[in-house]
Amino acid sequence: MNVDETVRAIKSMEIRGAGRIARAAAATLGELAVSKDWKSISEMRRDILNAKKELISSRPTAVSLMNGVQSTLKGFNECGTVKDAKALIIKNSEDFIKASNEAVTKIGIIGSRRIKDGAVIMTHCNSSAALECIKAAHRSGKKIKVYATESRPWRQGILTVNELAKEGIDVTLIIDGAVRSVMKKVDIVMVGADTITSNGAVINKIGTSQLALAANESHVPFVVCGETYKISPQSLFGDMVTIEERDIGEIVKKGEISGNVKVFNPVFDSTPAKYIDAIVTEAGIISPGSVYEIMMRQFGDITFE
């Protein structure tokens, strides 16, 4: 897809999931480098900079999107010729997509070890990283049962229950309001991440922090599954993560409420580190307190304009 098509697909959530949108952005930049010919490096720089801005702004909360774009454009500013710049972007794009897919597989293997045979798991929204842990546990022969929340308003839980049922996993759909009462039956909560901040807080689908609260009250381990490119280097400088607010049409039907009723539709929330027992990354299982080290190892050399 070209840049406009990808931006439209991400904004409309036709392409969704923090990992998928990062890979889509990287692939689009690679496609642009393959398909377009520029007369000069400055003309190319202008197009690439526009593409970067458009892609990064398409969904502001998942830092994976920005990190995927930054990773694909790493070294671009130092390129002197269009030929070198095209080759670099194509290679970086392929490398990021490959590493990102491998990271999800590794997270599945590592995270599945936290799932005991006979475990009852709760998950929220539709996280490929969290679901990979659950699927890997199932594939290894563990008898597991999953409660998946509907995850209103977009209802990504419907995707999750169908995806897990297709694997032959015993899965039950619950409404978001049932989380606290169902938590009594749960052995471990596994959710994904859109952004992990340097102090170990996790930004994920709205409602995640309520699962964390209920898990904490019932002494149920709360585990976040996220690739290291979901760590936000900007948060080291105190930058706040933008919580995306989406169209009210996701919550109410036309004419359903009177004109003077307001609707507030934030689609992510932040779970403080104190409610998170572990973060499963492709680099291993870390405590929220170790995010800083992992971040410096991962991003130490990236500068931000």
Ligand code: RI2
């Ligand atoms: P993976 C999703 O956001 C959910 O919040 C999910 O937990 C997170 O991205 C990570 O997903 P949305 O795109 O990268 O549904 O683990 O708004 O697939």
